[in-house]
Amino acid sequence: MGSTEKAPRDLFDVIIVGAGIAGINAAYRLQTEIPSANFTILEARGGIGGTWDLFNYPGFRSDSDLYTFGFSWRPWPGNKCIADGDSIRKYIRASAAMYGIDQKVQFHHRLVAANWSSDQQAWTLLIDKDSHEARFHARFVILSTGYYDYEEALSSHINGIENFKGTVLHPQFWPKDFDYKDKKMVVVGSGSTAVTLLPSLAETASHVTMLQRSPTYIISRPSVDPFGAWVHKFLPAAMAHRITRIKFLLFGFLFIKFCAFYPLAARNLIKKVTVKELPEDIPHDPHFEPRYNPWEQRLCLCPDGDFFKAMRSGKASVVTDTITTVTPTGIQLASGKHIDTDIIITATGLKLKIGGGAQITVDNVPHTVGEKYLWKGVMLQDVPNMATCLGYTNVAWTLGVDATAILVARLLTSMRKRGITSAVPRLEKGADMKTVTALNLSSTYVVKGAKAVPKAGDRAPWMPRITYLADLWDAEYGNIVDGLHFEKVST
Structure with a gap:
């Protein structure tokens, strides 16, 4: 040619x-x-x-x-x-x-x-x-x-959102220095962004509600890995990092395979550790009982259990329901409940x-x-x-x-x-x-x-x-x- x-x-x-x-x-x-x-x-x-x-x-x-x-x-x-x-x-x-x-x-x-x-x-x-x-x-x-x-974020139709008199934000376009101190907030969504936002917002806001149509799996993990910290005490940094990296690779691979081959056992294991983290007034079902098996959708991690700590503090809560319409002062749910809020965060995906x-x-x-x-x-x-x-x-x-x-x-x-x-x-x-x-x-x-x-x-x-x-x-x-x-x- x-x-x-x-x-x-x-x-x-x-x-x-x-x-x-x-x-x-x-x-x-x-x-x-x-x-x-x-x-x-x-x-x-x-x-x-x-x-x-x-x-x-x-x-x-x-x-x-x-x-x-x-x-x-x-x-x-x-x-x-x-x-x-x-x-x-x-x-x-x-x-x-x-x-x-x-x-x-x-x-x-x-x-x-x-x-x-x-x-x-x-x-x-x-x-x-x-x-x-x-x-x-x-x-x-x-x-x-x-x-x-x-x-552009993923568009998600929320009926009546134009009626809301407060502030509507998508996490992808968060304004610099946005002030939400002592505000009531609703985070619409249940993915990793919502799970990340809730504990951080709860530190400053009056109250944060995670409103989800369907729940997800949330697993607590130490922000500092005990094994990694231990090997770094006794081995050179490069060797310690390599060993810790291999550990995470292998454990991650084995856990995913465990979830794939034994989904019921995986569900029960996650449920067991989740129930221990929840406050008594928040039930596991329906808020943390997904309709799918682990890893059919991505699992959400919360470092040092910060998501559950926010729940136990009383400054955060979770509601599993569907939105009927947005009103000038909040969100009307199919169950008949109305959530009053100042700010709506649409963490509905990418x-x-x-x-x-x-x-x-x-x-x-x-x-x-x-x-x-x-x-x-x-x-x-x-x-x-x-x-x-x-x-x-x-x-x-x-x-x-x-x-x-x-x-x-x-x-x-x-x-x-x-x-x-x-x-x-x-x-x-x-x-x-x-x-x-x-x-x-x-x-x-x-x-x-x-x-x-x-x-x-x-x-x-x-x-x-x-x-x-x-x-x-x-x-x-x-x-x-x-x-x-x-x-x-x-x-």
Whole structure:
């Protein structure tokens, strides 16, 4: 195959889109595994950190342990295994600075569209640079933009919300220095955001009510891991961190398998520990008795039992009911109860979006992300030289994006050695493959946003991610030929 156009001169080997935890990790893997690679990072916002730079609602923190959520190449330096958002943001930025990755970031560069040219064997990226148009070119693109919409939250219809005379907020857009002292507040939702918000708000507000249509599983965990603290007393820091990390990986894996194979036993175990945490006036059923089995939706963690402490203090409560309508002074429920409130927090979920919503075209032909299968959970079907960083839903997100970065670095190294200019995931014509979800959760925001997320299949190499250890092995040693179409084109 020949070429009719020359590749542009201002050409990067790789462009990483997004300077969050996935983008910084991808940059580290690139400069470690392929030191000669010329790359840059384009970040739409003005700071490093992604999600951790965006959210600032009260109590914002991790819901995964930092031993596995932190970078494998730079151990989490704090003693808390569940940490606040500000500490995590500082950790990401310090990690980037330590390896010079922060110098590769170009801020206020938002990806609008990306077009692959088969003749040039390169991507042209249309960028919004402070409201001015710019173009970048790359041989390979890594989308490290997360999985949700930064500009728009998940819409959730609440009847009569326009009647409310108080304040309505979504946690994603929490105003700086918002004053809620001695206010009555209702948090609508039961996911990790609501569970995080409630104990923090209760410290200042008059009273906080978590209003949920259906309950979730909430598990208390020490913010400082006793085992980790113990091994750090007797072993060098690097060794202690590695051992603690392995412990969290194994225990997390075993617990998820236990929940999958013995759901009734898992339900009973969680119920037993939850009942011990609850005050006598708050029953387990219906408020903490989900209709689904553990890990069909993500479990919520509360460090040092702060959620239950807020309940026991009397400054927080939970109501399981459905909303009939919102009145000028509160919320009218189907049960007939009316909750008086000054502030309504709609913690109803995130709107899924891949690649920041950028238009992706191949030779000017549009490709819709939600209609494509994912090769090894990484590359979009029929789209050359583009990787998508998606993590796990049941363990630390960082583990999944690191497996992706390792696989991409290995693929790029192989392509360089073989003189290959493009790799395109192709699904065989007539292949009888069943479609499965790439994000294996039944949460409302996942179900509503399913069409925005790439698909997975029931056979390799199109299957969804399984477990970190298996995916890590596959990234380092697995087959990186099956399912890919390679081209060598002179440009």
